[in-house]
Amino acid sequence: MTALRTAAVLPVRGHARLLDGCLEALRAQHLPVDDLVVVDDSPEASLGDLDGVRIVRSHGRGPYAARNLGWRSSDADVVLFLDARSRPRPSWSERLVAEFQDDTVALAGSEVDVLPGESLGARASHEQQFFRLRNYLANPFFLPYLPTCNLAVRRSDLDAVGGFSEVRSGGDADLCWKVLSDRECRLAAVQEVLMDWVPRDKxxxxxxxxxxxxxxxxxxxxxxxxxxxxxxxxxxxxxxxxxxxxxxxxxxxxxxxxxxxxxxxxxxxxxxxxxxxxxxxxxxxxxxxTPTSPPVPVDGALERAPGQAR
The missing domain is CATH 1.20.1280 (Monooxygenase)
Incomplete structure (x- = not known):
């Protein structure tokens, strides 16, 4: 098997209290990442030095701009994206990176479990489980994709499509669709929970x-x-x-x-x-x-984003 150089890219803004738990889980990986990149997206630098972590600053440009800055700062072959609420299980990086031994794989992810909590918001998130693979692969309104709380991407494909669109939300779907649309490649999904996610309290x-x-x-x-x-x-x-x-x-x-x-x-x-x-x-x-735009054609009822109840 060819050894692939890996990077984990983690944007942070306003969630510094959650960061320690994510970094602890990353340091416990069976396959340690070669480059651990935390992107400080605070308007003013708020993070100090962190052991074993390379910090880059995106100065409040938004989560997808921060992710772009993170992966472009690394020479990794495979980039693993996650966020401060992500808690990868010990085999996460090993299992996802193994998928890229197949040259046709451009994207990879696994099942995610939204953890329970004491607050009402956390309990509702656990009830909804909006990161389940079936919401992204079996029931997408267009093409399959994976969320950036648990997404591995081959570096050459990031380069080929120019990375993420720098929007507030939806950049994960847009990236995956760009990668899958124009290339003879595929998305690999590990049908097992390899990632836990800490829900919002409020x-x-x-x-x-x-x-x-x-x-x-x-x-x-x-x-x-x-x-x-x-x-x-x-x-x-x-x-x-x-x-x-x-x-x-x-x-x-x-x-x-x-x-x-x-x-x-x-x-x-x-x-x-x-x-x-x-x-x-x-x-x-x-x-x-766009007052002069033609009417938008309707194809059935509105399909909700992943995890939404009907």
Missing amino acids: ARDYLEQNYRYGRSNHQLRLDWRPRGAAQADPKPLLPLIKSGVWLGAHVLTARISGRDDDLARYLSWSAGLAFDVGFRRAHSEWRHD
Whole structure:
């Protein structure tokens, strides 16, 4: 087997308290990475020296710009992307890098388990499990892809497509689709949990994450429409309002009654509503900015981002 040089690239901004756990898991890998790169994306440098870590600074340009800076600073053959909430299990790097012994593999990832937690937001995230492979491989609205909390990419393919689009959300799908669209290569998925992920504590942050997924889903559909991505109309306003009222009443009732399991389940259902609201808002902004654009063709009902309840 050919020895492949590896790098782990980890962007951090505002999650310094989570960083230690991720670095501890990376240092415990059966196959140590050759280059451990933490990209400090704070507007002003906030991280000091870290043992065994190379720090680069992206000065608040955003997570995908930070990832681009990270992989471009390394000479690795395979780049493993993750984030501060990622907790790779000891065999993670070994199992993913082994996939690249097959020259046709350009991308690799594994199952991810969103960990449980005590807070409402964490329990809802654990209930939803939005990083499950089936959401990205079996049920994508366009082509398969993998999330950047657990994504390995061959360096030559990153070079070939110019890396990530430097957007706030959705850059992982866009990168994977660019790699898979124009080359005789494939995505390899390890059907086993090799990565744990620490969820957000606050319910508001959890819903905001799903709102961003809705916005990025709309943009991805537009960007990839020339290549055949299905288009969709947003849900009408009245059903969204009715859903919000229904969910709000059930959340309130569950909270008053102390039914914690029901509360977490209703919040996970609210993630689908947040997604729909984000999609609708992005669509409205697009129509406002492009008043002369032709109507967007609709291909069935709106398909949500990975993990969204219907």
